[in-house]
Amino acid sequence: xxxxxxxxxxxxxxxxxxxxxxxxxxxxxxxxxxxxxxxxxxxxxxxxxxxxxxxxxxxxxxxxxxxxxxxxxxxxxxxxxxxxxxxxxxxxxxxxxxxxxxxxxxxxxxxxxxxxxxxxxxxxxxxxxxxxxxxxxxxxxxxxxxxxxxxxxxxxxxxxxxxxxxxxxxxxxxxxxxxxxxxxxxxxxxxxxxxxxxxxxxxxxxxxxxxxxxxxxxxxxxxxxxxxxxxxxxxxxxxxxxxxxxxxxxxxxxxxxxx
Ligand SMILES: O=C(O)CCC(=O)C(=O)O
Ligand SMILES: [Fe+2]
Numbered sequence: 464x465x466x467x468x469x470x471x472x473x474x475x476x477x478x479x480x481x482x483x484x485x486x487x488x489x490x491x492x493x494x495x496x497x498x499x500x501x502x503x504x505x506x507x508x509x510x511x512x513x514x515x516x517x518x519x520x521x522x523x524x525x526x527x528x529x530x531x532x533x534x535x536x537x538x539x540x541x542x543x544x545x546x547x548x549x550x551x552x553x554x555x556x557x558x559x560x561x562x563x564x565x566x567x568x569x570x571x572x573x574x575x576x577x578x579x580x581x582x583x584x585x586x587x588x589x590x591x592x593x594x595x596x597x598x599x600x601x602x603x604x605x606x607x608x609x610x611x612x613x614x615x616x617x618x619x620x621x622x623x624x625x626x627x628x629x630x631x632x633x634x635x636x637x638x639x640x641x642x643x644x645x646x647x648x649x650x651x652x653x654x655x656x657x658x659x660x661x662x663x664x665x666x667x668x669x670x671x672x673x674x675x676x677x678x679x680x681x682x683x684x685x686x687x688x689x690x691x692x693x694x695x696x697x698x699x700x701x702x703x704x705x706x707x708x709x710x711x712x713x714x715x716x717x718x719x720x721x722x
């Protein structure tokens with residue numbers, strides 16, 4: 464008997480991220496992605512379009528993803544700490560993309576405790592971690608960057624280049640870190656505002672291993688993001704987070720060229 468599509472998809476997911484696991488973590492079972500626990504999406508107070516899914520990948524899925532990255536050999540000689548792919552992504556990245564879409568579709572939204580969820584909220588566009596026109600574009604992502612950071616290394620405050628469309632995903636692996644979101648100020652070239660006074664609000668987000676953040680709209684265009692892993696800067700709840708190696712996978716979509 465021929466395998467049906469569901470069976471083939473199940474096997475591909477299993478190969479990419481492992482079978483339904485008995486390990487901890489709220490991530491969905493790869494073997495039966497639609498019947499397992501729901502991913503929880505947290506909105507970030509004050510930053511429209513920024514969503515965090517802490518338990519996106521289970522521990523087992525994280526280690527399978529790290530092995531897939533390692534098998535690419537991008538970082539094996541130690542001389543590179545960043546790899547980029549455009550167009551046809553490796554199969555594991557295509558599966559990761561599918562996981563992102565699935566997590567958005569099947570996830571549950573949780574607003575910060577300090578924010579009362581109103582009746583209007585239930586129907587507002589902001590209740591979806593990714594606007595539907597972005598969620599259903601094809602492909603969802605066609606560019607990936609994997610970054611490897613040794614202790615002390617991070618990334619300067621930036622807004623991702625305008626050559627990338629709206630809707631950016633970052634998956635974190637290995638060491639946890641704090642990413643700061645810094646509101647763009649008038650005149651720094653990112654807001655399009657001129658001469659208006661804006662305060663440079665900084666909001667820290669803890670990126671734990673296996674977490675996923677999605678940035679769209681204001682979070683993508685009107686806030687910079689930064690990881691400063693120099694001593695004294697990785698503070699969370701008053702304590703400094705011990706830094707080890709951190710790996711991340713950023714997924715984006717290139718804008719169509721004008722031609
Ligand atoms: O490594 C990360 O978590 C962030 C990477 C990033 O912001 C970028 O490559 O533009
Ligand atoms: Fe970035």
